[in-house]
Amino acid sequence: GMGKTRLALQAAEQMVALPAADQPFRDGIFFVPLESVRDDEGLLTAVIGALTTQRSFPTQGDAAVAEQVIHFLRDKALLLVLDNFEHLLSAATLLSDLLLAAPQLKLLVTSRESLGLQEAWFYPVLGLAMTDGTAGDSRKKAENDAVRLFVQCARRTRLDFDVEKEREAVLRICTLVEGMPLAIELAAAWLNAMNCAQIAEEVTRGLDILTTRYQNIPPRQRSMRVVMEHSWALLTPVEREALAQLAIFRGPFSQEAAKRITNASLVILITLAEKALVRMTAAGYYQLHELTRQYAEEQLGDAVKVGLHDSHAHYYAELLERQRxxxxxxxxxxxxxxxxxxxxxxxxxxxxxxxxxxxxxxxxxxxxxxxxxxxxxxxxxxxxxxxxxxxxxxxxxxxxxxxxxxxxxxxxxxxxxxxxxxxxxxxxxxxxxxxxxxxxxxxxxxxxxxxxxxxxxxxxxxxxxxxxxxxxxxxxxxxxxxxxxxxxxxxxxxxxxxxxxxxxxxxxxxxxxxxxxxxxxxxxxxxxxxxxxxxxxxxxxxxxxxxxxxxxxxxxxxxx
Missing domain, CATH: 1.25.40.10 (Tetratricopeptide repeat domain)
Structure with a gap:
């Protein structure tokens, strides 16, 4: 829901638009959707399918599919955009093989989880820019990317939508979803049934408001709950337990707090960060996106939740006592x-x-x-x-x-x-x-x-x-x-x-x-x-x- 696919497509379009003399990918740029792919061979088949949209793909008799793809790409200067790779991480080493065999090949990969490859350059995609809404002129508060997207989506639902009349509520919605583009679009779609203040209030209560009935949106993006369920399904039982317990935190928390309150190790924090479920702040603290936190907290039993709250209160009371x-x-x-x-x-x-x-x-x-x-x-x-x-x-x-x-x-x-x-x-x-x-x-x-x-x-x-x-x-x-x-x-x-x-x-x-x-x-x-x-x-x-x-x-x- 952060717009990884859209960002990758925009990058590819900019490359396509370059003059021939400046074009680094003389053999083409190819988009490879991987949502329905389930294994290594399916990945290679998807790559072949994308390549054959613009040119014929020469087969080599009984040669393995991987060998055929490598042979074809060996002398090519092209870009492959591999979209939604997170469920194919076991095939990530295949990407290394392709890059080693084809020196002029470049891969732009979108994934909810780090590929774990030495060759990879990791670029986290965060929410749209926005102000914190705590200071400054209220008109300037609305002049940020998150609010602009909300207004754009709102006017598809209500042509007469006037951000001036609901600016503070719009900013609150964007803040609650931390600038997540998909969540902003889903929230704005409810303007035909409620005003912005009501939408904001519903967002604070849980994920269920963030859904849409639009038919031309991929099923995996029609609700934030489906998005979260997909990420949850990719976790191991240990990772699920850790993420659910980390939902006890509000805002940034230290590694020490995570260890003391939830017994989450540094290794598990790093693992969840690589899966884009926990992020590290510039000050070295950890934080869950609020929508991720809401979903993860739903997975906790009542007794476990009370125990975590008690441990949380003990820890922060002791923290303040030390600061005295x-x-x-x-x-x-x-x-x-x-x-x-x-x-x-x-x-x-x-x-x-x-x-x-x-x-x-x-x-x-x-x-x-x-x-x-x-x-x-x-x-x-x-x-x-x-x-x-x-x-x-x-x-x-x-x-x-x-x-x-x-x-x-x-x-x-x-x-x-x-x-x-x-x-x-x-x-x-x-x-x-x-x-x-x-x-x-x-x-x-x-x-x-x-x-x-x-x-x-x-x-x-x-x-x-x-x-x-x-x-x-x-x-x-x-x-x-x-x-x-x-x-x-x-x-x-x-x-x-x-x-x-x-x-x-x-x-x-x-x-x-x-x-x-x-x-x-x-x-x-x-x-x-x-x-x-x-x-x-x-x-x-x-x-x-x-x-x-x-x-x-x-x-x-x-x-x-």
Whole structure:
């Protein structure tokens, strides 16, 4: 469905169109369809059949078919386009024999799987170019190859189709199918029955919408399900099991994640990549095409799927826990890079924890896993200004855990934390995103409600965060005087917390208020104390921040 055949034909047509003086294939260019061929001899027969469309093929009595083909091609300068070779890989060595015997022969082969030949140059055919739809002018988003193909196909079904009216839904369809040409054509064919938004919604539910009733389309391309079934049939049982289990991932995943969660070895990943069922990204991660992932996931039993989801959640919770060591250090970008590469999987693991909490019956240590994830998930979305996605993740978690009764469960688990305390921590993060998106009233109401609960829970770290939330909300509202006691209490709490960065946070807040109020000497003292703490930490971003604030404080005093 990626357009391999069409691309090969276009390449052949360009060769045919060359002037005679520049023509490298003086003896012709021949297209050899292999869909119905089943064995080596059938391959040779198909080649002979293609060659005889333009010239007679001299037979040599009782000589083997392979010998006759080699003898005929030996001195020929021609191109053979062998289409749909994936089910004939056992005959791939025959191609080597032909190339060795006929030095001027060239082969252009389309296949869903790598030929595994040393002579072959591998050219993966990916989806049509498209933007990610997350930034930029919306008109420019539609100006890409995938959307242009959709519009072209749509107007065959609805002559009056206006992409301007449904641009975002069209882009969503193209994104969901990752630019796959066949899937785009099949989706556009439904415009006589539903609009683009409805088509996009159906695509998210599965493959069955991607089918057509056109009579002149080859049967193997009339639905994405048939396409996927053909690829699935070519796999060994071990490969099928691995591919189905890899469907647990969303977006890119690392080799380590594949090994830990599904026990897929590097060899099996490479094998699936050679079959074009898994692709490697430029950053060295692996990824399944979304339609392949949907089909493969359908092959998993419910019990197996739950077990994989649990392993997936465990792995990514531990991954985020490991990234905490980079937070408030000069190497924090390593954590951002790691998390950014697998953010889809991190979010998916988070949503599975919420679902598991709602189900009520799970062996997962949910409070521990939420605790492992919450700090870095919050920090990543705040640092990268992903406030709305962050707010959505934490709002959903708070609703789900509240509905599951966590607000009423104060029993400590393993002597460390309770479900109620975990929910409080998530509610603090949710309120932080309320603050960043400008919902100051909601943020203040949340802080005022959470502060007594945090005091009662007795988790010093959470109380510190809630005090800062309250203080920063009051500052944003212009009520600096109300923020001072909260910053001062947070500063007092900081001595009971393990990292000096807590003290620095409170000092920076107090310094900003003092400077804004015209208490420049007090501001300087707060900043200098905070600077000493950050220099002790050797945390350059905050050192630069405090020195900048000191400069502004001095300029306000009109001091040199």
């Amino acid at each position: 060591t980079y937070l408030f250090t000069n190497t924090v970008r390593q954590a951002w890079t790691t998390m950014g590469a697998e953010l889809d999987n991190i979010r998916h693991a988070w949503l599975w924890l919420i679902e598991a909490a709602g189900a009520g019956s799970t062996d997962l240590p949910l409070p521990t896993l939420f605790r492992q994830m919450v700090e870095m998930l919050t920090a990543y979305h705040l640092y990268h200004l992903l406030w709305l996605p962050g707010q959505a993740l934490f709002d959903q978690a708070c609703r789900g855990l509240t509905a599951a009764g966590w607000a009423d469960d104060g029993e400590q688990i393993d002597g460390e934390t309770s479900r109620r305390a975990v929910l409080l921590r998530l509610q603090i993060s949710a309120a932080q995103f309320q603050l960043e998106v400008g919902h100051y009233r909601a943020s203040l109401a949340s802080a005022e409600e959470l502060l007594p609960a945090c005091r009662q829970a007795g988790v010093v770290d959470d109380l510190f965060r809630c005090l800062l939330l309250y203080a920063h909300t009051q500052v944003r509202r212009g009520h600096r005087a109300e923020a001072i006691p909260a910053f001062e209490e947070a500063l007092a709490l900081a001595q009971h917390l393990p990292s000096p960065r807590y003290r620095a946070e409170a000092l920076i807040g107090l310094g900003m208020i003092a400077s804004a109020d015209g208490r420049y000497a007090a501001a300087q003292e707060y900043y200098e104390q905070g600077l000493a703490v950050c220099q002790e930490m050797d945390y350059r971003p905050w050192i630069a921040r405090i020195m900048t604030n000191l400069g502004f404080n001095h300029s306000r005093q009109e001091q040199p």
